[in-house]
Amino acid sequence: MxxxxxxxxxxxxPAALSAFWAEALGYRLQDPPGGFETWDQxxxxxxxxxxxxxxxxxxxxxxxxxxxxxxxxxxxxxxxKNRVHLDVRAAPGLEGDARMKALEEEAExxxxxxxxxxxxxxxxxxxxxxxxxMTDPEGNEFCLD
Numbered sequence: 001m002x003x004x005x006x007x008x009x010x011x012x013x014p015a016a017l018s019a020f021w022a023e024a025l026g027y028r029l030q031d032p033p034g035g036f037e038t039w040d041q042x043x044x045x046x047x048x049x050x051x052x053x054x055x056x057x058x059x060x061x062x063x064x065x066x067x068x069x070x071x072x073x074x075x076x077x078x079x080x081k082n083r084v085h086l087d088v089r090a091a092p093g094l095e096g097d098a099r100m101k102a103l104e105e106e107a108e109x110x111x112x113x114x115x116x117x118x119x120x121x122x123x124x125x126x127x128x129x130x131x132x133x134m135t136d137p138e139g140n141e142f143c144l145d
Contacts, residue, residue, distance in 0.1 A: 005067045007086070011138050014071035016114075018057035020137050021069055023113050024088060027059040030068070078139045087131075087145040096123060103132050103144045110134060110144075 011017045022028060029039075036042035043053050059069040091102040100123065107117055114137035123130035132144040 006070050007067050008070045008072060009138075009140065010074040011071050011140075012073065012077065013054065013138070014057040014073055015054050017136065017138055018059050018069070018071045020114050021071075022059050024110055024115070024136075024142075025059075025066070025069075026062070027066070027069065028062050030058040030060050082141045085140070086142045088142055090144045095129065099123070100130050103130070106144050107132050107134060113137075 009017060009021075018029065032039045032042040036045065040053070055073045057071045059071075061067075088106070090106040091099045094102055100120075107115075111117060116135045116139075118133040118135060118141070120132050121128065121130055129145075133141060134144060135141055
């Protein structure tokens with residue numbers, strides 16, 4: 001039986017990191033519970049103190065295809081290289097120079113939103129199409145693929 005998957009990010013600032021990933025993936029903030037127009041209204045009604053209102057955030061794929069992304073505040077910072085990372089498919093169907101140009105354009109766009117560029121890997125046919133390693137605003141690695 002196939003299962004739904006949620007991807008969870010430990011982070012220092014759930015609101016900021018979820019905003020970055022919403023921009024990177026075209027996701028949107030999960031709607032507040034029924035009966036509330038905003039998350040602030042919902043959290044107020046739930047009795048969540050203001051200092052805890054950025055303890056978590058969640059994003060959903062507007063098309064309903066991708067997994068939910070959950071961001072939770074943790075006290076410790078990132079310690080080492082990710083063992084699992086996201087590949088953001090920014091150039092599907094493209095090859096060679098056209099592919100790398102599309103990846104470079106997306107890298108530039110995401111840097112403007114707080115990402116950092118780590119390394120570019122050139123195409124090496126037949127097995128490697130080329131990609132760019134990036135980090136999100138909190139240092140989590142991901143690839144533009």
